[in-house]
Amino acid sequence: MSARGCSHLDAIGSIKQPQRLECKECVKTGDYWVHLRTCQTCGITLCCDSSPNQHASKHAHASGHPVIASAQPSERWLYCYPDEAFAEY
Ligand SMILES: [Zn+2]
Ligand SMILES: [Zn+2]
Ligand SMILES: [Zn+2]
Numbered sequence: 157m158s159a160r161g162c163s164h165l166d167a168i169g170s171i172k173q174p175q176r177l178e179c180k181e182c183v184k185t186g187d188y189w190v191h192l193r194t195c196q197t198c199g200i201t202l203c204c205d206s207s208p209n210q211h212a213s214k215h216a217h218a219s220g221h222p223v224i225a226s227a228q229p230s231e232r233w234l235y236c237y238p239d240e241a242f243a244e245y
Contacts, residue, residue, distance in 0.1 A: 162243075164238070165236050165243045177227065178192070179202050180201060181209065189207040189208075189211075193226060193227055194226075194227045195212070195224055196224060196225055197219070201227050223237075232244060
């Protein structure tokens with residue numbers, strides 16, 4: 157992992173992949189989402205900051221889970237919220 161000064165990204169071994177390509181919160185309320193992100197601590201898949209509800213960011217801040225991975229099939233990157241650090245894999 158080529159992260160600069162982020163211990164969270166350094167600690168990621170295998171990437172957690174989404175179990176289903178849907179936001180777990182938006183499907184409950186019938187909302188739509190733009191892109192999906194998967195929490196690398198607990199594995200939940202939620203929607204990105206371009207989506208109306210921004211569930212992935214809310215989850216990260218509420219739970220303290222620092223790292224998400226893009227759940228888009230064409231994208232292979234991780235993001236750490238506390239360090240604002242990106243890493244491709
Ligand atoms: Zn970090
Ligand atoms: Zn959502
Ligand atoms: Zn989580």
